[in-house]
Amino acid sequence: MSHFSKLSPEQFTAIGAEFDAIRNRVRADLGERDASYIRGLVKRQRQLEVGGRIMLMIPPTWPLGVAALSVSKILDNMEIGHNVMHGQYDWMGDPALNSKNFDWDSADTAKNWKQTHNVEHHTYTNVLNRDHDVGYGLLRMSTKQKWEPRFLANVPLTVLLHTFFQHFVAVQNLKIEEVLIYKTKTTAQLKEDFKPVWKKMRKQLAKDYVLYPVLAGPMAPFVFVGNVAANLARNVWACAVIFNGHFPEDVEQFPESILENETRGHWYVRQLLGSANFSGGRLMHVMSGNLSFQIEHHLFPDLPAHRYAEIAPEVRAICERHGLPYNTGSFLGQALSTWKRIFKLSLPTRGAGPVREELVTAELEPLRMAA
Amino acid sequence: MIATSSPTRFLSTGLRRVLGSRVAAAMAAPHSVDRYLELFDPTWSVNEVRAEVTAVRHQTADSVTLTLRPNANWQGFRAGQFVRLTVDIDGVRRTRCYSPANSVHAGNEHIELTTKAHPTGFVSKFLRDEARPGMIVTLSQADGSFALPQQRPERVLLISGGSGITPVMAMLRTLCDEGYTGRITFLHYSNAAKDLIYAAELAEIAARYLNVELLRAFSEGAQCGELQGLFHREQLATAVPDYAEATTFLCGPPGMMKAVQKVWTEDGIGERLHLENFTAATPVIDSTNAEGDVRFARSERLAANNGATLLDQAEAAGLRPEAGCRMGICHTCTCRKLSGQVRDTRTGQLSDSGDEDIQICVSVPVGTVTLDL
Numbered sequence: 001m002s003h004f005s006k007l008s009p010e011q012f013t014a015i016g017a018e019f020d021a022i023r024n025r026v027r028a029d030l031g032e033r034d035a036s037y038i039r040g041l042v043k044r045q046r047q048l049e050v051g052g053r054i055m056l057m058i059p060p061t062w063p064l065g066v067a068a069l070s071v072s073k074i075l076d077n078m079e080i081g082h083n084v085m086h087g088q089y090d091w092m093g094d095p096a097l098n099s100k101n102f103d104w105d106s107a108d109t110a111k112n113w114k115q116t117h118n119v120e121h122h123t124y125t126n127v128l129n130r131d132h133d134v135g136y137g138l139l140r141m142s143t144k145q146k147w148e149p150r151f152l153a154n155v156p157l158t159v160l161l162h163t164f165f166q167h168f169v170a171v172q173n174l175k176i177e178e179v180l181i182y183k184t185k186t187t188a189q190l191k192e193d194f195k196p197v198w199k200k201m202r203k204q205l206a207k208d209y210v211l212y213p214v215l216a217g218p219m220a221p222f223v224f225v226g227n228v229a230a231n232l233a234r235n236v237w238a239c240a241v242i243f244n245g246h247f248p249e250d251v252e253q254f255p256e257s258i259l260e261n262e263t264r265g266h267w268y269v270r271q272l273l274g275s276a277n278f279s280g281g282r283l284m285h286v287m288s289g290n291l292s293f294q295i296e297h298h299l300f301p302d303l304p305a306h307r308y309a310e311i312a313p314e315v316r317a318i319c320e321r322h323g324l325p326y327n328t329g330s331f332l333g334q335a336l337s338t339w340k341r342i343f344k345l346s347l348p349t350r351g352a353g354p355v356r357e358e359l360v361t362a363e364l365e366p367l368r369m370a371a
Numbered sequence: 372m373i374a375t376s377s378p379t380r381f382l383s384t385g386l387r388r389v390l391g392s393r394v395a396a397a398m399a400a401p402h403s404v405d406r407y408l409e410l411f412d413p414t415w416s417v418n419e420v421r422a423e424v425t426a427v428r429h430q431t432a433d434s435v436t437l438t439l440r441p442n443a444n445w446q447g448f449r450a451g452q453f454v455r456l457t458v459d460i461d462g463v464r465r466t467r468c469y470s471p472a473n474s475v476h477a478g479n480e481h482i483e484l485t486t487k488a489h490p491t492g493f494v495s496k497f498l499r500d501e502a503r504p505g506m507i508v509t510l511s512q513a514d515g516s517f518a519l520p521q522q523r524p525e526r527v528l529l530i531s532g533g534s535g536i537t538p539v540m541a542m543l544r545t546l547c548d549e550g551y552t553g554r555i556t557f558l559h560y561s562n563a564a565k566d567l568i569y570a571a572e573l574a575e576i577a578a579r580y581l582n583v584e585l586l587r588a589f590s591e592g593a594q595c596g597e598l599q600g601l602f603h604r605e606q607l608a609t610a611v612p613d614y615a616e617a618t619t620f621l622c623g624p625p626g627m628m629k630a631v632q633k634v635w636t637e638d639g640i641g642e643r644l645h646l647e648n649f650t651a652a653t654p655v656i657d658s659t660n661a662e663g664d665v666r667f668a669r670s671e672r673l674a675a676n677n678g679a680t681l682l683d684q685a686e687a688a689g690l691r692p693e694a695g696c697r698m699g700i701c702h703t704c705t706c707r708k709l710s711g712q713v714r715d716t717r718t719g720q721l722s723d724s725g726d727e728d729i730q731i732c733v734s735v736p737v738g739t740v741t742l743d744l
């Protein structure tokens with residue numbers, strides 16, 4: 001909150017206008033360059049996918065096949081899927097690159113993802129109880145989140161989340177914790193919500209773990225293991241990139257009260273304070289879907305992501321002018337900082353409530369889970 | 372129609388069956404099979420009609436005639452029908468309707484489209500200046516009820532103006548190709564002889580087929596046409612005395628079409644007149660006041676435009692359109708605008724007046740707007 005209180009109302013208005021100006025300028029400039037960029041990338045991704053799947057069937061090229069398929073899945077989900085489903089390329093009018101139609105090579109349905117991500121996460125970024133990405137209902141990611149004994153498992157659960165990321169994301173919109181822990185949702189409702197998710201999950205599982213292995217005949221086990229590896233690589237990478245974008249230690253979380261009378265300027269500042277970048281070369285940016293420019297992405301979620309690198313210096317200058325932080329660091333530095341936060345928050349925060357009592361329950365919790 | 376079957380066409384039909392199968396779909400899921408086929412050839416597609424431009428001709432200064440080779444998905448057309456052609460211009464997909472001008476007997480591997488570049492015609496200008504052999508375009512299947520009936524009429528009158536010549540050109544060529552013996556009058560209006568598209572071919576057809584009468588009317592100065600000036604009743608009565616007995620096909624600019632229609636209605640022979648409407652460009656309104664109506668086409672509701680965002684107006688009208696952020700970032704509210712102009716509340720920019728996707732939470736209507744909602 002500290003940075004919010006430092007700004008005057010005039011400054012909020014000015015910041016809003018300055019960011020709007022960047023957006024409008026880039027928006028007006030969109031054209032052939034952006035269209036060829038995304039089409040070229042789709043083409044490259046499909047080449048890697050087709051090539052990867054073929055190489056998985058031939059023993060000597062198997063490792064290459066795993067690499068190609070992993071990269072293809074990462075591109076599909078991040079620089080293509082995530083960005084297209086944000087509506088970054090809607091202006092092209094191409095049904096195949098439109099946020100309404102696009103679906104990705106992931107267990108999550110496009111529809112559910114757009115709800116939790118585009119609506120909840122991007123509108124209410126880092127606002128507790130509104131942005132489900134703050135901990136995914138699974139982890140404690142902020143001191144402002146009340147400690148519960150289950151958060152002792154913060155670290156192992158984060159490892160699990162990285163491993164099965166696509167499936168966690170797939171069930172994110174179901175808000176399972178509301179059924180299991182808070183009892184604010186019924187099992188019947190959960191079952192109903194799960195139907196479309198299961199339909200997509202099933203298709204994805206069948207494709208990677210039945211159809212392609214069967215088509216490979218005697219090479220089936222290789223293809224099966226190769227697909228497991230590629231999905232795992234994508235899961236871990238995507239999860240790590242996303243965690244780096246919102247959970248390094250200096251990134252702020254906000255109480256719901258911040259949304260009252262929020263102006264466009266306030267919204268921009270909240271996006272800014274709630275996101276973090278990491279540095280890297282062109283390859284790093286493409287592989288992270290340009291979420292290495294998480295700050296720019298949160299300011300302008302529907303501008304084509306390959307433009308973020310170009311506008312980053314301007315964004316940084318605006319931050320400096322108004323004395324706002326611009327959180328950036330190396331990939332590893334941000335990751336380390338994130339894991340530190342996750343570890344720290346698994347323990348009850350000192351001074352926040354009756355720590356002693358919570359510790360007692362906490363000790364009981366693992367026992368109950370084991371039983 | 373004459374079935375032309377080349378080996379490649381035969382092969383691609385067999386292949387298409389495999390590619391259209393459920394296994395292929397499951398292998399490509401969640402993407403479409405087309406997306407993978409494009410890796411090999413941009414015209415390959417399971418369902419879409421895509422075509423390669425094989426020749427580009429400029430018959431007049433402001434027109435372009437494209438010869439297209441469609442893929443095997445093209446099902447052919449009836450003379451007079453139109454297709455929707457889609458091209459990407461500076462990254463943006465644009466679709467316009469054009470009537471093929473070729474004979475239906477030219478075979479399914481060949482489509483000829485002619486367009487005249489209007490000063491405001493974004494796509495036609497692009498095609499005239501940029502179309503090159505090798506360019507790939509997307510087409511719809513042929514559509515429209517303006518077409519020669521299967522049972523050919525006994526006497527045919529074809530009236531056209533400007534680039535409205537294309538569908539009736541298809542009719543003329545088709546009838547000539549199939550040895551039609553009834554009488555055909557081809558009455559065409561244009562500004563000047565130099566603007567007449569298909570001039571040489573028309574003259575040649577008229578000389579070769581005794582049942583074809585060519586009447587060219589030029590409106591500018593003293594020209595060597597059979598007729599002078601714009602369409603009017605007396606001129607018609609003198610030039611085509613038996614017009615009331617003919618089955619007439621009409622395509623041209625709105626003013627001319629109206630004049631022709633008037634004569635046919637007054638004579639009580641309206642059912643003998645078939646016409647293709649050119650969609651006239653809607654005037655640009657730059658008023659900031661709330662005017663006109665908001666029409667919700669799918670739910671068949673109408674509300675007077677009150678100047679609020681389309682999302683608010685839709686909700687006020689009792690509709691529940693999908694929405695999320697309500698501030699233009701999530702694209703949940705994206706909806707098809709069928710016609711009319713809107714202003715972006717963030718940038719103040721005015722939209723096109725045509726068919727396009729808009730985010731209704733940040734769009735206010737300027738004048739009457741029709742939404743597919």
Ligand code: FES
Nearest residue numbers: 695697702704732
């Ligand atoms: S409701 Fe989010 S863009 Fe309109």
